[in-house]
Amino acid sequence: MNESICNLREQFNDALLAVSTLADLETLKVEYLGKKGLITALLKNMGKLSPEEKKTFGSEVNTLKGYATDAIAEKFEALQKAELQRELDAVELFDISLPPVLDRGSYHPVTLVQRRCEEVFRTMGFAVEDYSEIVTDYECFESLNIPPFHPARDMQDTYYLDNGQLLKTQTSAAQNAIYKKYRDALINEGKTIKAVFPGRCFRNEATDACHENTFFQMEGVMVGKDISIANLIYSMKTMLSEVFDNYGLKVRLRPGFFPFVEPGFELDISCQICGGEGCPSCKHSGWLELCPCGMIHPNVLREGGIDPDEYTGFAFGLGLTRLAMMKYGVKDIRDLNSGALTAMSQFTDDK
Ligand code: FA5
Secondary structure (H helix, E strand, C coil), X not given: CCHHHHHHHHHHHHHHHHCCCHHHHHHHHHHHHCCCCHHHHXXXXXXXXXXXXXXXXXXXXXXXXXXXXXXXXXXXXXHHHHHHHHHHHHCCCCCCCCCCCCCCCCCCHHXXXXXXXXXXXXXXXXXXXXXXXXXCHHHHCHHHCCCCCCHHHHHCCCCECCCXXXXXXXXXXXXXXXXXXXXXXXXXXXXXXXXXXXXXXXXCXXXXXXXXXXXXXXXXXXXXXXXXXXHHHHHHHHHHXXXXXXXXXXEEEEECCCXXXXXXXXXXXXXXXXXXXXXXHHCCCCEEECCCEEEECHHHHHHCXXXXXXXXXXXXXXXXXXXXXXXXXXXXXXXXXXXXXXXXHCCCCCC
């Protein structure tokens, strides 16, 4: 065998023996078999040899290459086995005969308050409706008396899809479809429209203790003959006293502007975290905006195919996520989207 090939084979054997990790083995492989490796380099010297010598030398280099390739593969397998064994040795032994811990999960606090509200509204004769999270500009704004470029749009920036649709900013986006669904029963059969529609809403805005970019609302509407603010206040009071079991809750109604109601109100509840003293959860005001509401604007009824000279109605947009905060004493709304299962499971016995 050619002396330089013989020397390189010995050098390779010594180096392989010294390798003890997979990473070092990879380095060795590149060093000997890589494009610029030591074995490959041998072939570059062949130019000076006679055709006969070239033949023998080439074949010997190839034999060495095959030998090194096999030896590296064998070492790779041995090192991999050893590494696996080390990992297995590090695993703590456990008793497989112990009974399993079956954690079956729990309802999210928002789901709990949503179901409670649905229950309460059902007892008052409201239908519970579902609606899409992706809506058109018409559904979310234009049908609600908010034309393009109306300044009220600035209050609700959202996430737009390439096709021009958007993630709904408010459950009010379903109002128009609800009016169209029930108007025949209203007009032909004299049936008052009563519906609530909970849903996830999205807003492109900064988050804090009482604002999230993804949150839940429950919209409610009642439309019929002579529906008045008295009906609105009664429905709101009934819902809140049922959800909070009448416990120490103060409510206030103040004027509020929304283009789709006239008159419009903000319905606030006393902060259940600080008892009204002021804290970060209520922006230190002692009150939390929970459920804006008002008498449905004539333009909105008209757009839904209902004659505002004949029928009136109220609408509200209850903040379900905030309601869950207040009901369960969650100080920061962001915790409700945190996915912290242990934290969320403490609010329900119903697992
Ligand atoms: C609206 O969304 C109106 N569509 C409500 C409405 C319906 C008014 C029908 C009149 C008639 P507003 O942006 O204020 O209004 O949101 C309503 C409620 O949703 C708030 O009071 C609050 O409880 C909740 N809410 C709004 N933004 C957020 C947010 N970023 N994070 C958590 N809750 C929110």
